[in-house]
Amino acid sequence: MSNLADLAGRPIVAEPFDMLVPREPLLRIVHEDDRLLVLNKPAGLVCHPTKTDAWSSLIGRVRLHLGESATAHMVNRLDRETSGLVLVAKTDDFARALRKLWESREVVKGYQAIVHGWPVEDRAVIDAPLGKDESSRVTIKDCVRPDGAASQTEFAVERRFERAEGKFALLNVTPRTGRKHQIRIHLAHAGHPIVGDKLYDHDEDCYLALVEDRLTDEQRAKLILPFHALHAGAVRFELTGEVFRFSADPDERFKSFVCS
Numbered sequence: 001m002s003n004l005a006d007l008a009g010r011p012i013v014a015e016p017f018d019m020l021v022p023r024e025p026l027l028r029i030v031h032e033d034d035r036l037l038v039l040n041k042p043a044g045l046v047c048h049p050t051k052t053d054a055w056s057s058l059i060g061r062v063r064l065h066l067g068e069s070a071t072a073h074m075v076n077r078l079d080r081e082t083s084g085l086v087l088v089a090k091t092d093d094f095a096r097a098l099r100k101l102w103e104s105r106e107v108v109k110g111y112q113a114i115v116h117g118w119p120v121e122d123r124a125v126i127d128a129p130l131g132k133d134e135s136s137r138v139t140i141k142d143c144v145r146p147d148g149a150a151s152q153t154e155f156a157v158e159r160r161f162e163r164a165e166g167k168f169a170l171l172n173v174t175p176r177t178g179r180k181h182q183i184r185i186h187l188a189h190a191g192h193p194i195v196g197d198k199l200y201d202h203d204e205d206c207y208l209a210l211v212e213d214r215l216t217d218e219q220r221a222k223l224i225l226p227f228h229a230l231h232a233g234a235v236r237f238e239l240t241g242e243v244f245r246f247s248a249d250p251d252e253r254f255k256s257f258v259c260s
Helices: 004-008 058-066 092-103 182-189 205-211 217-223 252-259
Strands: 029-032 036-041 083-089 108-116 123-127 130-132 142-144 152-163 166-175 230-239 242-247
Touching (some): 036 058, 083 092, 123 182, 130 182, 142 182, 152 182, 152 252, 166 182, 166 252
Antiparallel strands (some): 029 036, 036 083, 123 152, 152 166
């Protein structure tokens, strides 16, 4: 069966339901100096524009903040629904240096994820190769497959809790490799998919329903949250003898799910 991109002639962009990104503030700035701008991206905001409105993407907002003529290189990117730290270099040289670090896996990244169920172990490493899911109608979907690229994800349980909807756990996650959708796929593969993940938590028709604007109330209820509960909360790296550490909290929707 043809995938959605083939059917339309181009990839389809999904608009998460009830994903209202606040109009204020323009940016959630974690750190800024003459070389670097560190931002806490909200869930629901794309990194690169799909519309002409400057407010509709993170880089559009960065240009409003810095000015159209300013240099702005986005060093890392996050999925639309993933919140957390995004780094923007203000000079060409600093951007090249940072991208080299990212490519060489010399950056330590920490995430928080809310998952379904209670992991048996308090700490574990998921070691499972990843590659394209050739059976899926969704172009961007990957999966665990024997001939895939080596991929490892470490997690530690921070908290186990219960709600009316069932048992959940808050995890601290460290990806040892940087494959597409790695954390989401690995946690689902381990039996603990991320809450709200439309592509790896449910039958993929949930994602297709979102794309095709036919998401039902029943599907919304199963998702529980309007965005997948994954937050890029910490980054650490060393460059020219200087150690950089940045952290950012998830938004209130994420925190209130754990605390309520």
